[in-house]
Amino acid sequence: MTYQYVDAHCHIQFEQYAEDDVELIERMRAEGVIGIVVGVDYESSHKAVALAEKYEHLFASVGLHPNHITKEQFHIWNYRTLAEHPKVVAIGECGLDYFRPTEVNDEVKRAQSEALRAHISLAAESNKPLIIHARPSKGTMDEYHDLIKILKEAKTTYPTLRGDIHFFVGGVSEMQELVALGFTISFTAVITFTRDYDEVIKAVPLTSILSETDAPYVAPVSRRGKRNDPFAVIDVVAKIADIRDESLETVREALFTNAKHLLHKATNILHSLSTKEYENTKQSKRH
Numbered sequence: 390m391t392y393q394y395v396d397a398h399c400h401i402q403f404e405q406y407a408e409d410d411v412e413l414i415e416r417m418r419a420e421g422v423i424g425i426v427v428g429v430d431y432e433s434s435h436k437a438v439a440l441a442e443k444y445e446h447l448f449a450s451v452g453l454h455p456n457h458i459t460k461e462q463f464h465i466w467n468y469r470t471l472a473e474h475p476k477v478v479a480i481g482e483c484g485l486d487y488f489r490p491t492e493v494n495d496e497v498k499r500a501q502s503e504a505l506r507a508h509i510s511l512a513a514e515s516n517k518p519l520i521i522h523a524r525p526s527k528g529t530m531d532e533y534h535d536l537i538k539i540l541k542e543a544k545t546t547y548p549t550l551r552g553d554i555h556f557f558v559g560g561v562s563e564m565q566e567l568v569a570l571g572f573t574i575s576f577t578a579v580i581t582f583t584r585d586y587d588e589v590i591k592a593v594p595l596t597s598i599l600s601e602t603d604a605p606y607v608a609p610v611s612r613r614g615k616r617n618d619p620f621a622v623i624d625v626v627a628k629i630a631d632i633r634d635e636s637l638e639t640v641r642e643a644l645f646t647n648a649k650h651l652l653h654k655a656t657n658i659l660h661s662l663s664t665k666e667y668e669n670t671k672q673s674k675r676h
């Protein structure tokens with residue numbers, strides 16, 4: 390078995406997996422799924438790094454989720470130590486979340502954008518991509534407009550800044566602006582049960598798409614309501630191919646390549662993982 394899929398965003402360090410994470414991670418290896426384990430605060434970022442250190446097919450991203458900035462302050466020096474680890478391939482998830490208008494007032498928005506800017510500095514200094522959480526208030530694109538503004542500004546200081554917009558819920562014009570800024574767009578298994586994203590999935594260049602699951606959240610239609618896991622990335626890739634009317638193999642290979650490009654720092658590790666046979670690794674480990 391060779392590695393064929395990258396789940397660019399999962400949280401398998403969360404307690405939902407405490408009972409069976411070892412089996413799950415071994416099965417990922419057996420089924421050819423590489424995972425980027427994403428932190429949402431210091432503790433979960435630390436756990437993500439520990440998993441990445443232990444398993445060759447897991448990588449980590451470290452950051453503070455915008456909904457957690459009320460519980461924890463983002464101290465760059467704290468996260469810098471984690472970010473230096475060679476298997477930390479991205480900074481995040483960070484970003485802006487305007488979804489709950491009663492909780493998200495101007496002060497909260499200001500704090501979120503401040504934390505996002507600090508993540509941008511860390512991404513720039515460590516030359517790693519950002520993993521961005523972007524959620525507008527209901528029925529609007531308000532948050533995307535603020536995000537695009539911040540990223541445009543940041544690009545003038547850090548021209549090589551790049552990253553992924555995780556769980557994309559924007560429209561075609563927001564997608565185009567973000568792609569023009571050098572960001573990829575990723576989709577979860579939500580695309581298996583709603584047609585809301587078909588237009589944007591058809592419009593986005595194949596070179597700018599990543600597959601992800603956001604597990605344990607949003608299980609695909611076949612397992613709706615249950616705990617999600619990184620295997621859903623297989624459903625996501627198939628659905629993207631279906632919506633775009635392209636061959637499954639073309640899409641699978643393109644999305645795997647996109648993940649390798651984004652995860653610049655880990656390219657060599659990912660390359661060797663995607664070409665070597667799993668059986669060989671298993672055997673060499675026995676000796």
Ligand SMILES: [Zn+2]
Pocket residue numbers: 398400427482603
């Ligand atoms: Zn997430």
